[in-house]
Amino acid sequence: MDKKTIKDIEVTGKTVLVRVDFNVPRNKETGEITNDNRIVAALPTLKYLLEQKPKAIVLFSHLGKVKTEEDKAKNDLSVVAPRLSELLGVDVKFVNCTRGPELENAVKEADNAQVILVQNTRYEKGESKNDPELGQYWASLGDVFVEDAFGSVHRAHASTAGIPAHLPSAAGFLVEKEIAYIGKAVSDPERPMVAILGGAKVSDKILVIENLLKIADKVIVGGGMTYTFMKAMGHEIGNSLVEDDRIEVAKEIIEKGGDKLILPVDSVINNAFAAEGDIKVCGEDIPEGYMGLDIGPKSVENIKAALEGAKTVVWNGPMGVFEMEPFAKGTIAVCEALANLPDANTIIGGGDSAAAVMQLGYADKVSHISTGGGASLEYMEGKVLPGIAAIDDK
Numbered sequence: 001m002d003k004k005t006i007k008d009i010e011v012t013g014k015t016v017l018v019r020v021d022f023n024v025p026r027n028k029e030t031g032e033i034t035n036d037n038r039i040v041a042a043l044p045t046l047k048y049l050l051e052q053k054p055k056a057i058v059l060f061s062h063l064g065k066v067k068t069e070e071d072k073a074k075n076d077l078s079v080v081a082p083r084l085s086e087l088l089g090v091d092v093k094f095v096n097c098t099r100g101p102e103l104e105n106a107v108k109e110a111d112n113a114q115v116i117l118v119q120n121t122r123y124e125k126g127e128s129k130n131d132p133e134l135g136q137y138w139a140s141l142g143d144v145f146v147e148d149a150f151g152s153v154h155r156a157h158a159s160t161a162g163i164p165a166h167l168p169s170a171a172g173f174l175v176e177k178e179i180a181y182i183g184k185a186v187s188d189p190e191r192p193m194v195a196i197l198g199g200a201k202v203s204d205k206i207l208v209i210e211n212l213l214k215i216a217d218k219v220i221v222g223g224g225m226t227y228t229f230m231k232a233m234g235h236e237i238g239n240s241l242v243e244d245d246r247i248e249v250a251k252e253i254i255e256k257g258g259d260k261l262i263l264p265v266d267s268v269i270n271n272a273f274a275a276e277g278d279i280k281v282c283g284e285d286i287p288e289g290y291m292g293l294d295i296g297p298k299s300v301e302n303i304k305a306a307l308e309g310a311k312t313v314v315w316n317g318p319m320g321v322f323e324m325e326p327f328a329k330g331t332i333a334v335c336e337a338l339a340n341l342p343d344a345n346t347i348i349g350g351g352d353s354a355a356a357v358m359q360l361g362y363a364d365k366v367s368h369i370s371t372g373g374g375a376s377l378e379y380m381e382g383k384v385l386p387g388i389a390a391i392d393d394k
């Protein structure tokens with residue numbers, strides 16, 4: 001990486017500001033954390049910093065989307081402090097504000113590598129607008145800045161891009177690792193390279209498909225996106241998910257992709273968006289009143305064949321509605337096919353595909369599961385990520 005990393009900067013005795021991504025999924029009713037992967041992923045950086053004996057480690061993170069007072073109550077970051085403290089094995093002081101004397105005094109009085117967690121950065125209106133005053137204010141609390149929130153580096157926000165404009169800055173181990181895996185896969189992949197793209201919306205992934213068609217040897221499309229492509233080819237798609245305003249783009253991609261592009265040839269369909277009903281397999285044309293909810297067995301065989309001998313695989317988006325057991329087979333088959341490629345560099349781009357791999361028990365069978373949903377997608381699109389661009393060059 002051409003950016004400074006945490007080992008390139010001096011932190012002993014200093015106040016280190018760290019942007020982490022503790023935007024963790026929570027139970028809608030109880031508010032309890034349902035998956036602490038993003039906290040676990042930040043531990044190597046935080047443990048390393050503790051060993052260097054800084055004066056203080058001040059952690060900034062957002063949680064959820066905050067637009068109203070009600071959103072604030074729903075996205076109180078204090079829920080993270082006890083779990084972080086347990087995982088890190090040290091006391092974590094939670095500061096229930098994002099500016100003012102309480103925060104300033106907590107930082108001033110901190111000593112002996114005290115870990116401080118600041119309330120949700122999105123409680124500040126200026127955070128998402130990258131308000132320069134806010135970035136400068138937060139920067140004034142510390143001596144150096146460490147960017148370790150890979151999941152948020154595609155956002156040009158005050159805490160991701162504003163603070164490092166005013167302080168010496170470096171990437172943490174998580175950012176370094178994510179960039180190493182995803183960066184190598186998209187800029188210098190071992191071949192053959194196969195990209196698998198699924199999930200719900202074509203519009204979210206068009207640019208990724210286009211960029212990966214330039215890089216990969218094969219691009220497999222599955223999931224709800226399939227049916228926009230099927231319609232573009234003139235097939236009947238029943239009530240399947242479709243984005244009519246993307247049909248033309250889908251046609252262009254089909255033409256550009258040629259033999260590289262592998263689309264499903266059959267689907268598991270149902271007469272309702274439900275785990276029960278008249279569930280059956282059909283070919284490329286879906287009868288009226290039915291919708292495609294998973295790729296079918298022939299498509300699974302085609303995907304397995306396409307993956308044979310692959311040395312690099314990037315996967316983003318499930319092949320079907322894997323949350324419902326009857327429609328999980330396509331996604332499970334991809335997990336199994338990746339597990340059967342022990343020598344390949346297999347990379348799962350965050351979000352739902354990461355959840356699927358973990359939920360289905362394949363987490364230790366792949367090389368890397370990204371902590372970034374949107375961030376890993378934008379990286380695969382070839383975009384400059386503002387949170388990375390803001391880090392000091394080596």
Ligand SMILES: Nc1ncnc2c1ncn2[C@@H]1O[C@H](COP(=O)(O)OP(=O)(O)OP(=O)(O)O)[C@@H](O)[C@H]1O
Pocket residue numbers: 198199200201204222223224225241292293294316317318319320321322323349350351352353354372373374
């Ligand atoms: N055939 C289908 N019809 C409708 N929904 C589908 C279909 N196939 C997959 N999905 C749904 O797509 C959703 C995932 O889509 P999404 O585009 O968000 O994936 P992702 O890229 O893994 O996630 P993220 O965007 O959060 O990174 C899942 O909830 C899944 O149920």
Ligand SMILES: O=C(O)[C@H](O)COP(=O)(O)O
Pocket residue numbers: 021023064065151152155372373374375
């Ligand atoms: O969950 C994510 O992808 C990151 O934490 C970024 O969250 P955001 O999409 O709300 O900016």
